Structures are given as C-alpha cells and as structure tokens.
Amino acid sequence: MERKYTGIILNKKDSNEASRIYTIYTLEEGKIQAIAQGARKARSKLAGNLENFILADIFVAKSKGRGRITGAVAEKVFLNMRNDFESLNCVFRAARLLDKLTGIGEKDEKIFNLFHEFLSAVDKLAGEKTGTGELLLRGFILKLLDCLGYKIEANFCVSCSKKLLEKGNFFSAEKGGFICGACAGKEERKLSVTANVIKIMRIALNSKIASLEKLKVSEKDMENMKKITEEFVVWVSN
Ligand SMILES: [Zn+2]
Numbered sequence: 001m002e003r004k005y006t007g008i009i010l011n012k013k014d015s016n017e018a019s020r021i022y023t024i025y026t027l028e029e030g031k032i033q034a035i036a037q038g039a040r041k042a043r044s045k046l047a048g049n050l051e052n053f054i055l056a057d058i059f060v061a062k063s064k065g066r067g068r069i070t071g072a073v074a075e076k077v078f079l080n081m082r083n084d085f086e087s088l089n090c091v092f093r094a095a096r097l098l099d100k101l102t103g104i105g106e107k108d109e110k111i112f113n114l115f116h117e118f119l120s121a122v123d124k125l126a127g128e129k130t131g132t133g134e135l136l137l138r139g140f141i142l143k144l145l146d147c148l149g150y151k152i153e154a155n156f157c158v159s160c161s162k163k164l165l166e167k168g169n170f171f172s173a174e175k176g177g178f179i180c181g182a183c184a185g186k187e188e189r190k191l192s193v194t195a196n197v198i199k200i201m202r203i204a205l206n207s208k209i210a211s212l213e214k215l216k217v218s219e220k221d222m223e224n225m226k227k228i229t230e231e232f233v234v235w236v237s238n
C-alpha cells in the first residue's frame with residue numbers, strides 16, 4: 001500500500017551503507033519515520049527532495065514496520081534561511097524540540113501548520129535583523145507548548161487569580177504561568193520577569209509568529225524570555 005503525505009523533514013540519519021531513515025512531521029499522521037533506500041548515493045534524486053526542513057509531497061510504501069519512501073516532490077525549500085546561520089540554527093532547535101515533544105503517529109494539524117508558519121516566517125525574515133530568528137523561535141516554542149496542552153497563563157496570577165500588575169511579577173514553570181509579587185514569597189522556584197516579556201508572550205500566544213518581528217525587544221528582555229521558555233520546556237519534558 002502506498003500513501004501520499006504532505007510533510008516537513010525534521011531530521012535524517014544514515015541507516016546502512018546506502019539507506020537513510022527520515023523523521024518527518026506530516027499533516028496526515030503527525031510524526032512518522034520512513035526509510036529511503038539508496039539515499040546516501042551521491043546522485044540520489046530522492047535525497048535532494050528530502051533535505052532537512054523541506055516541505056514535500058512524500059510517497060511511502062508500507063506493509064509492516066517502517067515505511068519505505070518511494071518518491072518525493074519538494075514543494076518549498078525555504079532557500080533564504082539556508083544562507084543565514086542564525087536562522088538555520090533557530091530552525092534546527094525548533095525541529096529538535098518538535099521531535100522530542102511529539103510521539104510517532106500522534107496526528108495534529110495545528111502543530112503541522114505551526115511549524116510550516118514558523119519556517120515561512122524565518123525564511124522571509126532571514127538575514128534582516130540580528131535576533132529576529134531567536135524571537136520567532138521563542139514564539140514557536142510558546143505556541144507549540146500551547147498546542148501540546150501547556151499554555152502559559154499570561155493575564156492573571158496563577159496563584160491568586162488576580163489580574164497581573166505591570167511590574168514585580170515572577171514566572172513559575174511548575175504553576176504554568178506568572179505569579180504576582182504578593183504570592184511570590186510562597187514559591188521556591190521562580191524567575192523574575194520583565195513587564196515587556198509578559199506583553200511579548202501575550203502577543204506571541206494570540207497572534208501569528210511573523211507579527212513578533214515588529215516588536216521592540218531589548219537584549220535584557222530577550223535573555224529573560226529565553227530563560228523562562230527554557231525553564232518551561234525542561235519542566236514539560238520531565
Ligand atoms: Zn497572586
């Protein structure tokens with residue numbers, strides 16, 4: 001039986017002398033793994049359409065176990081970002097996280113569309129302004145965690161439910177959001193958060209990834225946002 005998938009290549013690894021195993025995030029079935037025979041040969045046409053982060057129509061023959069890729073037609077190669085180290089590095093980290101946090105065959109169209117949206121945004125803005133890739137990556141992470149059921153509460157204190165004041169708030173990964181200054185004393189693990197980062201996170205959770213590019217984010221805010229998202233990722237993945 002042969003199936004056609006619309007998928008984005010997350011990664012590939014050599015299997016034996018000539019073959020490669022591809023991990024692909026598909027629209028139809030979520031993450032899948034399939035093998036391409038002969039893909040390591042220098043003149044493999046198939047391999048050219050299966051480079052990392054290419055969006056392609058992929059044909060997979062399946063009987064039992066892992067499927068075998070019989071054909072692939074690249075639809076979008078995102079060429080712009082491939083020439084920009086920062087952009088490519090951010091995409092690598094996004095793909096690694098997506099691979100880590102999702103299981104084989106867990107279909108989720110929202111996640112597929114989100115990764116596609118992220119790649120398009122990074123590709124469009126590649127090389128324009130230092131730090132943009134990192135900001136888009138942070139937006140992607142927040143939205144991915146939201147899709148997986150871990151949405152950060154960014155409007156109310158997760159401890160007392162009061163509306164957050166502009167200043168003096170903290171983040172607690174364990175509680176899944178921000179806590180106000182009054183409640184913070186009771187928490188052991190907490191990170192202080194800048195007023196601007198809470199705003200950026202609200203926007204990230206409610207708008208398209210590309211819209212983050214317009215925001216003014218200082219270096220300090222960026223570091224703060226990185227710390228908070230990383231802490232949340234660690235908490236979610238343990
Ligand atoms: Zn509170």
